[in-house]
Amino acid sequence: EDQVTQSPEALRLQEGESSSLNCSYTVSGLRGLFWYRQDPGKGPEFLFTLYSAGEEKEKERLKATLTKKESFLHITAPKPEDSATYLCAVRHEGGSNYKLTFGKGTLLTVNP
Amino acid sequence: DAGVIQSPRHEVTEMGQEVTLRCKPISGHNSLFWYRQTMMRGLELLIYFNNNVPIDDSGMPEDRFSAKMPNASFSTLKIQPSEPRDSAVYFCASSLGTEETQYFGPGTRLLVL
Numbered sequence: 001e002d003q004v005t006q007s008p009e010a011l012r013l014q015e016g017e018s019s020s021l022n023c024s025y026t027v028s029g030l031r032g033l034f035w036y037r038q039d040p041g042k043g044p045e046f047l048f049t050l051y052s053a054g055e056e057k058e059k060e061r062l063k064a065t066l067t068k069k070e071s072f073l074h075i076t077a078p079k080p081e082d083s084a085t086y087l088c089a090v091r092h093e094g095g096s097n098y099k100l101t102f103g104k105g106t107l108l109t110v111n112p
Numbered sequence: 113d114a115g116v117i118q119s120p121r122h123e124v125t126e127m128g129q130e131v132t133l134r135c136k137p138i139s140g141h142n143s144l145f146w147y148r149q150t151m152m153r154g155l156e157l158l159i160y161f162n163n164n165v166p167i168d169d170s171g172m173p174e175d176r177f178s179a180k181m182p183n184a185s186f187s188t189l190k191i192q193p194s195e196p197r198d199s200a201v202y203f204c205a206s207s208l209g210t211e212e213t214q215y216f217g218p219g220t221r222l223l224v225l
Contacts, residue, residue: 031211036216041218041219041221042219043116043216043217043218043219044155044203044216045216046213046215089155091211096160096168097210097211098145098160098162098167098168098210099157099160099168100157100214102154102156103154
């Protein structure tokens, strides 16, 4: 059973069309939820860390939010350069303090 | 500042050959991670080093895989002998501490024919 599930698997948006990506998790004792961006042929690039329900973080057109069961990555007025795969990962008490469990990602395509 | 450096970026080899992947972590980082990424399984942790010592190798698929970290600025992941099912992208990541943010290298794309 997957502990981290991301949806949708793929999302196509028009430039300027805001939307949200979802990351749901079933682990208990969350010790951090991480969002990464991955461009084709490159390694994941760190975006945000969230630790507790109600926490929000923003960076340019991206805002990440966290509840007790899921996180959302909101993309406001996206541009083509926002096209990438967005990965979320969790660290939890049931695992080791160093281990990240990743979802399979959402492939975002923003058309001009 | 230089990020995590990996080499080679691409490797094509034949089944049965030895493959060595290399990683230079960010200077000052004491935690190093090797991951494998495939379409089917996503990103999976293979092995974790702390202060050059292997702490958790439970993700290493089998004895054909081995990893070393002889000093704070260099690590290798070796596959011997390689098999077609080892084809994947292998990432190295490092962090300032055990629970700090992990920063990933550009990866090595391995194809075993």
